Amino acid sequence: MYNKVEFLYLSQDDCVKAGGLDMSGTVKATERSFFLHGKGDFILPPKPVIRWGGEDSEETIGRIMSMPAWLGGLEYKEELEARGLLGPVNTSGLKFIPSKPHNPEKYNLPRANAVEIILDPETLMPQAIMDGTLVSAMRTGAASGVAAKYLAKSDAKVLGVVGSSVIGQTQLLGVTAALPSIERAKVFSPNPDHVKAFVEKMKDKVDVELAGAADYRELISEADVICTATMAKSSYVNPEWWKEGVLHIETSFWDTPPEALDFMDKIYADDWKQVKHHGADVSWRAVRDGFITEERITGDLGKVVIGELAGRTSDKEKIFFNPIGMGLHDLSEAFRVFESAKAQGIGRVLPLWENYAL
Numbered sequence: 444m445y446n447k448v449e450f451l452y453l454s455q456d457d458c459v460k461a462g463g464l465d466m467s468g469t470v471k472a473t474e475r476s477f478f479l480h481g482k483g484d485f486i487l488p489p490k491p492v493i494r495w496g497g498e499d500s501e502e503t504i505g506r507i508m509s510m511p512a513w514l515g516g517l518e519y520k521e522e523l524e525a526r527g528l529l530g531p532v533n534t535s536g537l538k539f540i541p542s543k544p545h546n547p548e549k550y551n552l553p554r555a556n557a558v559e560i561i562l563d564p565e566t567l568m569p570q571a572i573m574d575g576t577l578v579s580a581m582r583t584g585a586a587s588g589v590a591a592k593y594l595a596k597s598d599a600k601v602l603g604v605v606g607s608s609v610i611g612q613t614q615l616l617g618v619t620a621a622l623p624s625i626e627r628a629k630v631f632s633p634n635p636d637h638v639k640a641f642v643e644k645m646k647d648k649v650d651v652e653l654a655g656a657a658d659y660r661e662l663i664s665e666a667d668v669i670c671t672a673t674m675a676k677s678s679y680v681n682p683e684w685w686k687e688g689v690l691h692i693e694t695s696f697w698d699t700p701p702e703a704l705d706f707m708d709k710i711y712a713d714d715w716k717q718v719k720h721h722g723a724d725v726s727w728r729a730v731r732d733g734f735i736t737e738e739r740i741t742g743d744l745g746k747v748v749i750g751e752l753a754g755r756t757s758d759k760e761k762i763f764f765n766p767i768g769m770g771l772h773d774l775s776e777a778f779r780v781f782e783s784a785k786a787q788g789i790g791r792v793l794p795l796w797e798n799y800a801l
């Protein structure tokens with residue numbers, strides 16, 4: 444008879460109690476995964492995606508993504524600690540993340556929900572099964588924060604966020620947490636009530652002046668750092684509006700027209716191979732459709748984080764960052780929350796089995 448197996452179950456409320464809303468911690472966990480990605484100390488198979496149509500059906504019908512990952516760090520323990528990046532992960536996990544665009548309006552549920560599994564590295568039995576919805580949203584904001592830390596111009600003061608929902612909120616939290624030079628932030632969504640609600644909800648959560656923008660043009664032409672995180676089905680970014688020295692972080696898919704990428708001096712991804720494999724991001728469509736050559740893709744942000752690839756070299760450069768979203772970030776952030784929960788006795792220990800049946 445095999446031994447019993449138990450795992451720690453963490454609901455979203457447990458994750459919050461364990462520090463899941465502490466963006467400064469999420470930024471550290473996410474920079475850790477960029478660092479280890481840069482060092483090559485990871486395994487990240489291309490994400491399988493279930494979709495019921497072409498790549499644009501993700502914004503209408505939805506999709507289901509599975510994001511398995513292994514993240515190391517043992518070899519870089521001292522460097523991680525010296526950089527304040529928490530320490531090694533040395534385990535594997537999976538984020539399972541369905542997205543249903545009609546959920547918010549039709550069911551008052553989030554578009555995306557996720558479950559994260561973290562394995563015991565020794566036995567590969569689950570050691571945690573937890574809400575991944577919060578982890579995923581937080582690490583997406585933190586990834587933009589890390590990009591801003593490494594790629595924004597030195598005196599970036601104005602942040603512009605397009606999209607006022609879950610990911611818009613974490614873009615604001617992530618970039619302001621990682622880039623202390625930001626003094627003002629603006630948000631725009633075509634629905635003025637959404638903009639108002641966003642400002643009301645978020646104004647006390649950040650240490651910057653927060654206001655709504657009148658339109659896309661106002662937001663884009665004033666911002667030093669732009670985050671686009673929407674469910675837009677067609678593009679609205681006019682490249683003529685971009686300021687000298689801008690950093691544009693496109694977390695969603697259809698906001699910027701692919702031909703606009705030719706206006707950029709440098710284009711970074713989180714993992715260009717994954718961007719190509721997924722086949723929907725604007726940087727990939729710009730290459731596929733011949734607006735820019737693949738040589739115009741400067742490289743992956745992790746290489747900038749470890750100092751192997753140049754980031755911004757002048758305050759005049761226009762830079763585009765296009766993250767596909769790596770399961771490595773989910774694992775790193777979920778592991779941070781899990782370790783904190785374990786240390787504080789948060790969550791419930793549940794059996795996978797008491798008595799193995801065979």
Ligand SMILES: NC(=O)c1ccc[n+]([C@@H]2O[C@H](COP(=O)([O-])OP(=O)(O)OC[C@H]3O[C@@H](n4cnc5c(N)ncnc54)[C@H](O)[C@@H]3O)[C@@H](O)[C@H]2O)c1
Binds near residue numbers: 553554766769
């Ligand atoms: N790359 C990554 O790592 C990553 C991770 C998570 C989410 N995302 C992407 O971020 C996007 C936003 O996610 P969410 O959970 O906030 O979605 P959501 O459905 O909760 O909200 C989307 C918001 O976009 C707004 N919107 C729709 N069309 C718009 C337009 N033309 N201009 C401005 N706003 C518009 C909607 O009103 C809504 O408020 C999605 O595309 C999602 O796939 C990317």
